[in-house]
Amino acid sequence: MAESTKKLKKPDVKIVLLGDMNVGKTSLLHRYTERKFKDTVSTVGGAFFLKQWGPYNISIWDTAGREQFHGLGSMYCRSAAAVILTYDMTSWQSYVELEDRFLSLTDTANSDCIFAIVGNKADLTDSHAQASNPEGEEENKPARMSVSSSSLQRKQVNREDAMALYARVLHYKGLDEKACLPAESMCFETSAKTGYNVDMMFETMFELVVPSILKKRNEGESSTVDLEAPSTGKSNKAGCCT
Amino acid sequence: METTDSPVVTSLHQSDKNEMQSENNIDSITEVEDHMTLPRIERSKETKLLDTLTENNSNPRYLPVDIQKEEAVVFDVSETVKAPEDGGHEDSGEFVVAMLARGKLEEQDVCKRISPPILETSLEASTHWDEDVTAETWRQHRKHVFVLSEAGKPIYSRYGSEEALSSTMGVMMALVSFIQSGDNVIRSVYSDEHTVVFMQQGPLVLVSVSSTRQSEQQLRNELLYVYNQIVSMLTQASITRIFEHKKNYDLRRLLAGSEKILDGLLNLVDFDPSFLLSAVHCLPIASSFRDSLSQILQKAITPNLVFSILIAKNQLLTIAQEKMVIEDAKLDPSDLHLLLNLIGASSAFQAGEIWTPICLPSFNPDCYFYAYISYLDPPECTVCLLLLSTDNEAFYAVAECKRKIEEAMQAQNALTSIAKAQSYSVSQVGVSDLRHFMYKPFDVPDNHHQLTQFTSPEMEAPYDSEEEKMRLLDLYRDMHGRIHNTSRPLKLIYHVGLRETLLAWVTTKFELYTCFSPLVTKSCAINAITKLLRWVKKEEDRLFIRYPPKYSTTPNASKS
Ligand SMILES: Nc1nc2c(ncn2[C@@H]2O[C@H](COP(=O)(O)OP(=O)(O)O)[C@@H](O)[C@H]2O)c(=O)[nH]1
Ligand SMILES: [Mg+2]
Numbered sequence: 001m002a003e004s005t006k007k008l009k010k011p012d013v014k015i016v017l018l019g020d021m022n023v024g025k026t027s028l029l030h031r032y033t034e035r036k037f038k039d040t041v042s043t044v045g046g047a048f049f050l051k052q053w054g055p056y057n058i059s060i061w062d063t064a065g066r067e068q069f070h071g072l073g074s075m076y077c078r079s080a081a082a083v084i085l086t087y088d089m090t091s092w093q094s095y096v097e098l099e100d101r102f103l104s105l106t107d108t109a110n111s112d113c114i115f116a117i118v119g120n121k122a123d124l125t126d127s128h129a130q131a132s133n134p135e136g137e138e139e140n141k142p143a144r145m146s147v148s149s150s151s152l153q154r155k156q157v158n159r160e161d162a163m164a165l166y167a168r169v170l171h172y173k174g175l176d177e178k179a180c181l182p183a184e185s186m187c188f189e190t191s192a193k194t195g196y197n198v199d200m201m202f203e204t205m206f207e208l209v210v211p212s213i214l215k216k217r218n219e220g221e222s223s224t225v226d227l228e229a230p231s232t233g234k235s236n237k238a239g240c241c242t
Numbered sequence: 243m244e245t246t247d248s249p250v251v252t253s254l255h256q257s258d259k260n261e262m263q264s265e266n267n268i269d270s271i272t273e274v275e276d277h278m279t280l281p282r283i284e285r286s287k288e289t290k291l292l293d294t295l296t297e298n299n300s301n302p303r304y305l306p307v308d309i310q311k312e313e314a315v316v317f318d319v320s321e322t323v324k325a326p327e328d329g330g331h332e333d334s335g336e337f338v339v340a341m342l343a344r345g346k347l348e349e350q351d352v353c354k355r356i357s358p359p360i361l362e363t364s365l366e367a368s369t370h371w372d373e374d375v376t377a378e379t380w381r382q383h384r385k386h387v388f389v390l391s392e393a394g395k396p397i398y399s400r401y402g403s404e405e406a407l408s409s410t411m412g413v414m415m416a417l418v419s420f421i422q423s424g425d426n427v428i429r430s431v432y433s434d435e436h437t438v439v440f441m442q443q444g445p446l447v448l449v450s451v452s453s454t455r456q457s458e459q460q461l462r463n464e465l466l467y468v469y470n471q472i473v474s475m476l477t478q479a480s481i482t483r484i485f486e487h488k489k490n491y492d493l494r495r496l497l498a499g500s501e502k503i504l505d506g507l508l509n510l511v512d513f514d515p516s517f518l519l520s521a522v523h524c525l526p527i528a529s530s531f532r533d534s535l536s537q538i539l540q541k542a543i544t545p546n547l548v549f550s551i552l553i554a555k556n557q558l559l560t561i562a563q564e565k566m567v568i569e570d571a572k573l574d575p576s577d578l579h580l581l582l583n584l585i586g587a588s589s590a591f592q593a594g595e596i597w598t599p600i601c602l603p604s605f606n607p608d609c610y611f612y613a614y615i616s617y618l619d620p621p622e623c624t625v626c627l628l629l630l631s632t633d634n635e636a637f638y639a640v641a642e643c644k645r646k647i648e649e650a651m652q653a654q655n656a657l658t659s660i661a662k663a664q665s666y667s668v669s670q671v672g673v674s675d676l677r678h679f680m681y682k683p684f685d686v687p688d689n690h691h692q693l694t695q696f697t698s699p700e701m702e703a704p705y706d707s708e709e710e711k712m713r714l715l716d717l718y719r720d721m722h723g724r725i726h727n728t729s730r731p732l733k734l735i736y737h738v739g740l741r742e743t744l745l746a747w748v749t750t751k752f753e754l755y756t757c758f759s760p761l762v763t764k765s766c767a768i769n770a771i772t773k774l775l776r777w778v779k780k781e782e783d784r785l786f787i788r789y790p791p792k793y794s795t796t797p798n799a800s801k802s
Binding site: 021022029033044045046047048049062064065072075 | 475498499503584587594595596597598599600613615634635637641
C-alpha cells in the first residue's frame with residue numbers, strides 16, 4: 001500500500017514547452033529525462049511528464065505544435081507556472097512563429113508565469129561547433145522539413161534576438177521588465193543532441209517555479225488537480241465534441 | 243466439433259470442381275517463373291487505360307494525345323513527358339505510367355523498363371524524404387504513395403520530399419482534373435509493371451503507384467487507410483473547412499511532423515496482414531487471464547471514458563467499451579489499426595503520458611476523442627494502455643484511471659504474465675506440411691459488438707527473412723485479391739507454386755489462408771485444414787477476445 005500511495009503523485013506545478021514543430025521540444029525533454037538523444041518520432045498532441053524535484057512534483061507538458069488548430073493549446077497552458085518558448089537557432093521562421101502563433105496560447109497561464117526563451121540545435125551553428133562534440137554513435141537525421149544537417153548551418157537567430165523577444169513577451173503580458181527576471185538569465189541556447197545547457201535550463205526553471213509552489217501551498221491549495229478537475233456533465237453521448 | 247468437420251470436406255469438393263480448374267490454368271502459366279515477380283504479361287502486353295468510370299457514356303479510352311500534351315504544358319513538364327511514338331488511343335495508359343514512373347527525368351527520353359524487385363525496399367528506415375527523386379532507386383520502390391490537394395499542392399509522398407516532386411504531382415492532378423472535366427473519374431491505369439490507382443476523398447487526391455501485383459481494390463483500401471490516418475489527426479470536417487476557405491492551402495502546415503506517422507502506416511500496411519484482412523490480431527493468453535485484465539479495465543473508469551484498450555507487443559490484450567457508445571457504432575478494426583500505428587510512431591516516454599485529440603474516422607470522421615496513452619512497463623515500453631475519453635479536459639481524471647489499473651495489475655503480477663505471453667508457433671497445431679496460416683472467423687459470439695479478429699502463427703522458416711516474409715505476404719495478397727475480385731469472386735483457390743502450395747478459402751463462417759510445403763497433395767491439404775479448423779475451435783478462447791467487456795460511464799445510466 002505504501003507503494004501505491006507513492007504512485008499517486010499529484011503535480012504541484014506545471015511547465016509547458018511551446019514552439020514550432022521540429023524545433024526540438026521533444027528531444028530536449030528526452031535528453032533531460034532519459035539522458036539520451038534519439039531521432040525522436042513525432043509527438044502526437046501533448047505529452048505529460050512528471051518530474052520529482054526534491055519534495056515537489058513538477059509536471060512538464062510537451063506539445064506537438066498543432067494544438068492551436070485543435071483548440072487545445074489553452075488547455076495545455078492553463079495555470080502553467082512557467083512556459084518555455086523554444087525555437088530552432090538555425091530557423092528564423094521558428095523564432096517568428098513564437099510570437100505569431102504561440103504567445104497567445106499562454107493567455108491561460110498563471111498571471112505570474114515565468115517565461116524562458118530557448119534556442120535549440122546549438123550544435124548545428126558555427127559558433128557552437130568547437131564547443132562540444134556530438135556523441136559518436138548517434139544518428140544525425142534531421143526532420144523532413146529542415147535543411148540537411150551534415151554540414152554546419154548559419155546561425156539565424158542571435159542571443160540578442162532572443163532577449164528582444166523576451167522583452168516583447170513581458171510587454172505582451174503587461175509585466176514590468178524591472179520586476180521580472182532579467183533577460184540574460186532567461187534566454188538559453190541549448191542542444192538536445194549534445195546535451196549542451198539542457199540540464200541547466202530545466203533545472204533553472206525548476207528552481208524558479210518553487211516559489212510559485214510555496215505560494216500556492218500557502219494559499220491553501222493542496223494541489224493543482226482540483227483546479228483542473230474535469231467539469232462533469234459535458235457531452236456524454238456517443239462522444240462527439242468537435 | 244465433429245459437425246464442423248464434415249461440411250469442411252464436402253464443400254471443399256464442391257468448390258473443387260467449380261473453381262479449381264480455372265485457377266489451375268492461371269497457375270500453370272505463372273508458376274513457370276517466380277510467381278510474384280512476373281508482371282501481368284498475359285493480360286496487358288500492350289497497355290491499356292482499363293478502368294475509367296463513365297457517367298455520361300463517353301468513351302473512357304478516348305483521350306487524344308495532343309490534348310494531354312496541352313495539359314502537360316500547363317504544368318510545365320512538357321519536356322518531361324514525351325508521348326510514345328505513335329499517338330494511338332491505346333497509348334494513354336503507357337503515357338501516364340511513363341510520366342509517373344519517370345517523374346522529373348528530363349534527360350531521359352526512353353523509359354527504361356525496370357523489373358519490380360520485391361526485396362529492395364523491405365524494411366528500410368522510414369526516412370526517405372531526402373531521396374534523390376531523379377535516381378533510378380527512387381523509381382524502383384515497390385509502392386509509391388502520393389497525397390495532394392485538389393489544387394495540385396503536394397501534401398505527402400512516401401519517398402522523396404514533396405517539394406522535389408511537385409511537378410510530378412502537378413501532372414497527376416492534371417490527369418485527375420482533365421478526366422473530371424469530362425464528368426469522368428479516373429480510377430486506375432495499368433502498364434506492364436505498374437498499377438496506378440487514383441482516389442479522391444473530399445479535397446484530397448491520393449495516388450498509389452505500385453509494382454506489386456496487388457489488386458486495385460487492395461491498393462484502394464490502402465489509400466483509404468492513408469486518408470483515414472490524415473483524418474484521424476485533423477478530422478474530415480476540418481479538412482473540408484480548410485479547403486473551402488482557401489483552395490490552395492498547404493496542408494503540410496498542419497501535418498508537419500506527421501509524415502513519420504504516414505510512413506509508419508505504409509510500412510505496416512506492407513508487413514502486417516491485419517490491414518489486408520481488416521481484422522485485429524490478439525495476443526493469445528488464457529481466457530481467465532484475459533478476463534481478469536478486462537475486469538481491471540472495467541473497474542477503472544471515470545465519466546466520459548469510452549474505450550479502454552490494453553496492448554502488448556503491438557497486439558491487443560483486451561478492450562473494454564462504453565455500453566452506450568458501442569450501441570451507436572462499434573469500433574472498426576481499421577480505427578484500431580490507425581490508433582496502434584499512431585502509438586507506434588509517437589515517442590514513447592518511459593514515464594511520460596500522452597494526451598492528444600484523435601479522430602476515429604470509421605466511427606465518426608468529424609469528431610475528436612481524447613486519447614490518453616501510457617506505457618505500463620517502463621523502460622521496455624511494450625505494454626501500452628490506451629484510454630479514450632470524449633472530454634478534452636479529462637486528462638487528470640483519466641490519468642487517475644491509469645494509476646488504478648497499474649495498481650490492480652501490480653497486485654496480480656499481471657505484467658509478468660503479459661511478458662510471458664507470446665504468439666504461437668504453427669507447430670503447435672500439429673499438422674505436418676502446414677507452414678503458416680491466417681484465420682478470420684465470422685461466427686463469433688456477440689457479433690454485433692465484436693471487433694473483427696483473426697489469428698495467425700509467427701512466420702517461421704523459411705519465412706523468417708524480410709524478403710521471404712514479404713514474398714509470402716505477397717502470395718497471400720494475391721490470393722486475397724482473387725478471392726475478393728468483384729467481377730469474379732472465388733470461394734476457394736488451390737495454388738501450387740514452386741516453393742509452396744497455398745490454399746485460400748472463404749465460407750460464411752470464416753476466411754482462411756494456408757501455406758503448405760510444396761510437396762503437399764491436395765487431399766493432404768484438405769485433411770490438414772480439417773485438423774487446423776478443429777485446433778482453432780479448441781483454442782479459440784485463448785486466441786480471441788470472445789466476450790468483449792463493457793462498462794457504463796454515462797452518469798445517468800449506472801450509478802446515480
Ligand atoms: N542537430 C540537432 N538536431 C536536433 C536537436 N534537437 C532536435 N533535433 C532534431 O530535430 C528534429 C525535431 O526534433 P523534435 O524533438 O521532434 O522537435 P519537436 O517537434 O519540437 O518536438 C528531430 O529530427 C531531432 O532529431 C539538436 O539539439 N541538434
Ligand atoms: Mg515533439
